[in-house]
Amino acid sequence: xxxxxxxxxxxxxVTGKKLTVTCSQNMNHEYMSWYRxxxxxxxxxxxxxxxxxxxxxxxxxxxxxxxRKEKRNxxxxxxxxxxxxxxxxFCATSISGxxxxxxxxxxxxxxx
Amino acid sequence: xxxxxxxxxxxxxxxxxNSIINCAYSNSASDYFIWYKQESGKGPQFIxxxxxxxxxxxxxxxxxxxxxxxxHLSLQIAATQPGDSxxxxxxxxxxxxxxxxxxxxxxxxxVSP
Numbered sequence: 711x712x713x714x715x716x717x718x719x720x721x722x723x724v725t726g727k728k729l730t731v732t733c734s735q736n737m738n739h740e741y742m743s744w745y746r747x748x749x750x751x752x753x754x755x756x757x758x759x760x761x762x763x764x765x766x767x768x769x770x771x772x773x774x775x776x777x778r779k780e781k782r783n784x785x786x787x788x789x790x791x792x793x794x795x796x797x798x799x800f801c802a803t804s805i806s807g808x809x810x811x812x813x814x815x816x817x818x819x820x821x822x
Numbered sequence: 823x824x825x826x827x828x829x830x831x832x833x834x835x836x837x838x839x840n841s842i843i844n845c846a847y848s849n850s851a852s853d854y855f856i857w858y859k860q861e862s863g864k865g866p867q868f869i870x871x872x873x874x875x876x877x878x879x880x881x882x883x884x885x886x887x888x889x890x891x892x893x894h895l896s897l898q899i900a901a902t903q904p905g906d907s908x909x910x911x912x913x914x915x916x917x918x919x920x921x922x923x924x925x926x927x928x929x930x931x932x933v934s935p
Contacts, residue, residue, distance in 0.1 A: 714865075745925075750927065751927070752911065752926060752927040752928060753866070753911070753913075753925040753927045754925075755922045755923075758922060768922055769922070795931050799875065800865050800866070802865075808856065808915050808922050809871075809915070810856065810868050810871060811856075811866075811868070812868070813865030813866050813867070814826045814865050815863075815864060815865050816863075816864070821883070
């Protein structure tokens with residue numbers, strides 16, 4: 711089954727404790743991206759990757775890092791989480807470019 | 823389930839009615855548009871898309887209309903069913919060279935049996 715898998719689905723952490731949200735896809739998609747979803751603000755892009763070793767900033771990249779060492783994985787790293795990073799995070803992929811995106815189920819992150 | 827928006831505009835319809843969800847997009851250079859459906863606790867799912875060289879596209883029970891003059895997009899759902907209850911987002915590809923979709927804030931559709 712074609713899918714985008716995110717882990718963890720839910721996480722409560724404390725300010726400053728580094729965490730990684732993983733994203734894996736089994737569709738051989740070149741394009742992968744991370745969005746955060748906040749009430750009243752909709753979905754905003756954090757980072758995206760056009761292919762292995764190619765990443766670029768989206769609209770709200772501050773406080774986040776990504777890497778794309780393999781085609782199937784695109785982890786989102788919060789080196790020092792802060793409460794304003796409390797949000798619902800989605801990984802999304804497409805065959806190429808920002809076209810029809812397939813989304814993961816989401817990761818709810820709470821930073822205390 | 824996950825809360826995607828506390829103050830979303832809401833459209834309430836009866837089962838069997840036709841629904842129209844509207845979206846105003848921001849960039850006149852945008853060349854590609856998509857409608858997504860998000861059910862509680864899930865990620866957005868693709869419904870239908872349209873390119874800027876078209877003004878109408880039909881799918882199964884859904885139709886998307888594009889009016890570039892006023893930068894307006896609409897999603898029509900025929901014979902709305904309770905399973906259509908969700909938050910609906912429009913998204914535009916702004917054709918700026920940056921590979922991203924810009925999403926609207928969404929409309930909640932509530933379908934009563």
